Amino acid sequence: MVIEIDFNSNEAYYMQIRNQVIRQIAYGGLEPGEGLPSVRQLAERVGINMHTVNKAYALLRDEGYLRIDRRRGAVVDVAFREGDDMDEISDDIKMAVAKARCKGVDRELLHRLIDEDFDS
Structure with missing residues (x-):
């Protein structure tokens, strides 16, 4: 599993970890039953505090992506x-559509982006 922290990003480190783990699960980089590195490892x-990794793992557990086994x-x-x-996914889609509309992205382009990502 490869996790890279962008220390120049405004996104919190624990959210960077969370998002990268979700993407790796979605695109086959992490398989069901596969173990992640320990919090310490x-x-x-990646050069961050253990509490930050622990926060990311706890969030991923709470969101239903991981289980913590002793x-x-x-x-x-x-x-x-x-x-x-489904409620969470619906909320995420609504936010993505709202962001796209604010940036002037039309329906066709947004659909194409979703299709391309879904098919990759």
Whole structure:
């Protein structure tokens, strides 16, 4: 698993980790049942505080992407919860559409971007 922190970004470090883990799960870089580095290992590897990594892992657990196993640590465990997950996905889509509209992106371009990403 490759995680890179952009120290010049305005995005919080724990959110950078969260987002990169989700992308890696979505695109096959991380498989169900696969273990992630320990909090200490990842913190040392990317040069940030252990508490920041722990916060990212806890968020990923709470959002249903990981389970924390006492022996194996953080493990990819994605389970679709229809009600909660659909609400979250719907909210994310609404925000993406709102951002696109603010930037002047039309429906066709947004659909094309989604299709390209979904097919990759």
